[in-house]
Amino acid sequence: MKAILINIIYLSIISSCFAQSPDWSSEATLSGGDEKMSPNHRANIFEYSQDQLGEKIEAGKKHALFYPVTVSDLLIPYAPLKKFFESDPKDPVRKMIFDLTKMASPFKSMDEIYGWLGLHHYPQASQAEAPYPLPDLTEEQKALPMGATLMETPDGMALTFGCAACHSSDLFGVKVLGLTNRFPRANEFFRYGKILSPYVNSFLFKDLLQTTEGERQMLVRIKKTTKSVGVLAPQALGLDTSLSQVALSLARREKDPYATRTARAAHFPRSSWLDKHRADSKPAVWWNVKYKTRWLSDGSIISGNPVHTNFLWNEIGRGTDLKKLETWLVENKQTIDDLTAAVFGAKAPRYEAFFGDHSIDIEKAKRGQKHFIQSCQKCHGVYEKNWDQSNSEQIHPSQLVKNSKIWYHKKTPVKDVGTDPGRYLGMKAFADDLNRLQISKSMGTVVQAQTGYVPPPLEGIWSRYPYFHNNSIPNLCALLTPAKLRPKKYWMGPAENKETDYDQECAGYPLAEKTPQHWKENKNYLYDTSADGLSNSGHDERIFIKDGVEIYTQTERFELIEFLKTL
Numbered sequence: 001m002k003a004i005l006i007n008i009i010y011l012s013i014i015s016s017c018f019a020q021s022p023d024w025s026s027e028a029t030l031s032g033g034d035e036k037m038s039p040n041h042r043a044n045i046f047e048y049s050q051d052q053l054g055e056k057i058e059a060g061k062k063h064a065l066f067y068p069v070t071v072s073d074l075l076i077p078y079a080p081l082k083k084f085f086e087s088d089p090k091d092p093v094r095k096m097i098f099d100l101t102k103m104a105s106p107f108k109s110m111d112e113i114y115g116w117l118g119l120h121h122y123p124q125a126s127q128a129e130a131p132y133p134l135p136d137l138t139e140e141q142k143a144l145p146m147g148a149t150l151m152e153t154p155d156g157m158a159l160t161f162g163c164a165a166c167h168s169s170d171l172f173g174v175k176v177l178g179l180t181n182r183f184p185r186a187n188e189f190f191r192y193g194k195i196l197s198p199y200v201n202s203f204l205f206k207d208l209l210q211t212t213e214g215e216r217q218m219l220v221r222i223k224k225t226t227k228s229v230g231v232l233a234p235q236a237l238g239l240d241t242s243l244s245q246v247a248l249s250l251a252r253r254e255k256d257p258y259a260t261r262t263a264r265a266a267h268f269p270r271s272s273w274l275d276k277h278r279a280d281s282k283p284a285v286w287w288n289v290k291y292k293t294r295w296l297s298d299g300s301i302i303s304g305n306p307v308h309t310n311f312l313w314n315e316i317g318r319g320t321d322l323k324k325l326e327t328w329l330v331e332n333k334q335t336i337d338d339l340t341a342a343v344f345g346a347k348a349p350r351y352e353a354f355f356g357d358h359s360i361d362i363e364k365a366k367r368g369q370k371h372f373i374q375s376c377q378k379c380h381g382v383y384e385k386n387w388d389q390s391n392s393e394q395i396h397p398s399q400l401v402k403n404s405k406i407w408y409h410k411k412t413p414v415k416d417v418g419t420d421p422g423r424y425l426g427m428k429a430f431a432d433d434l435n436r437l438q439i440s441k442s443m444g445t446v447v448q449a450q451t452g453y454v455p456p457p458l459e460g461i462w463s464r465y466p467y468f469h470n471n472s473i474p475n476l477c478a479l480l481t482p483a484k485l486r487p488k489k490y491w492m493g494p495a496e497n498k499e500t501d502y503d504q505e506c507a508g509y510p511l512a513e514k515t516p517q518h519w520k521e522n523k524n525y526l527y528d529t530s531a532d533g534l535s536n537s538g539h540d541e542r543i544f545i546k547d548g549v550e551i552y553t554q555t556e557r558f559e560l561i562e563f564l565k566t567l
């Protein structure tokens, strides 16, 4: 008996020291609840003790800001880049390169490059509204915008980009890690790199920019590597073409288990469905990951740690040697685990923290909750509110709007509700290429193409506009409008001013005469649903339309939106 007791104590000490290995298999389900839904989530994916969890997440957040992969093959020599772009626009080398490529160089400083890339300055003060605080950084680290990474390499200082370049956002002045970057330009940056690099003679580059031999070598590698990379500009600002970039890059490498890079494969790419079709999607929010058992907008990663997939995709898109990446992943397990802990631990921003304690009309939201239960929860999950608690009288009024418990599917579903098929069809076109890779096998990643998309958990939905995987819906009023009557074009813009840049009634972009005038002066801010992959179809019939007739009156629709704002 005593021995058993000691064993139990011993085991409980051990288990509080070491990370649990999560169930990454396709059989994974959330625990508890009834046969369909679970009140639990995996915010503490490795089941660390509370002290450890904080430490691991802090480390993981830093990896999200500063890209950790050192075997990346597209590392940009930082000093020459800075010198090049900060040189006089009439500088002969600079002028020659841009004349040759028929491109204009708009940049006069690195700061302008970062701004164009959509990167945000690291906040100088602490942010009360952010539920998921940013990590403690040194002054030097804080000086870099979020996602920009300067890496010491044997060849000199290199510039690259981390997760936060796509997965952090400026929400009315508050920097939110885990929220979709509204205007990322990472894909375009690589596309320019690929267009420009053949024109740059590495020796001329060395002479004129007085680079070191190491920096020249970096350039030589870029010139070589970009040949094995397929690039594509997104159809609309705010979307990302990573999926296509990975598919088109694999088509430029050999078909063997390591997708070996050869000059032949780079020169004669295999044809792909994605040569002619679009599969753009927006970077996903991180706080949903803890509720799910399969990953990506179409739920096509049915097994394996989603963070592995992100490294793999990022690196194929950067032309990296997959044997080197495989070794890196094994040797840097702690980095991956910490980043994984941070992604699963992410938290959603709350509406009332931004708009004030009285910004939600609770009675109206309670009426909206009934519509939600009737029409939405079977796909999007159950959101129990503090106002539903039996002791709600004792709860402080400012806390009543909060969720007390979220129930999501034990096993994440995929539903086809008629939204644009481009993104899920894109996965059908190259799932086999991903599964064939040895690195997928050694990481336990399995891709299974799907028909439809995951109905995402709706926590923090007010902040995630524009909606759907392809950003085709500007606000919740448009989402709850029959597809054929939704806006065919709309203007987007940065979230700077809560009064003018956000429609509080409709939760999302202000439309028509409410659109800020200066957004219309930037043609990149126009979203046109007639373009391939940008359709705003679906998610109406059998959801809030029955046999062609809308279920809800205008008043009820606003009640539902009021409830959605509290999630």
Ligand code: HEC
Pocket: 064, 161, 162, 163, 164, 165, 166, 167, 184, 186, 187, 240, 241, 242, 281, 282, 283, 284, 285, 286, 288, 289, 292, 294, 295, 296, 297, 298, 306, 307, 310, 311, 314, 339, 343, 423, 469
């Ligand atoms: C170039 C932009 C970009 C970068 C950089 C990037 N991501 Fe993503 N990420 C995306 C896009 C786009 C999606 C959604 C793709 C889809 O499912 O259609 C996504 C999806 C995800 C998901 C899946 C979420 C879900 O709900 O299933 C996770 C997790 C994730 N990213 C983590 C990371 C991590 C960790 C890094 C850094 C190693 C990273 N991402 C870097 C663009 C990016």
Ligand code: HEC
Pocket: 297, 372, 375, 376, 377, 378, 379, 380, 415, 416, 417, 419, 420, 452, 453, 454, 455, 456, 458, 461, 464, 466, 467, 468, 469, 470, 479, 539, 542, 543, 544, 560, 564
């Ligand atoms: C049959 C399942 C189903 C039902 C019922 C349903 N949805 Fe959805 N919903 C989806 C799917 C699937 C998506 C993802 C579509 C996409 O991205 O292309 C989605 C997307 C959304 C989004 C956008 C999420 C984002 O991150 O952009 C919102 C908001 C939403 N639904 C609200 C609702 C509301 C409100 C109701 C009830 C009136 C509802 N849904 C009912 C399946 C459903």
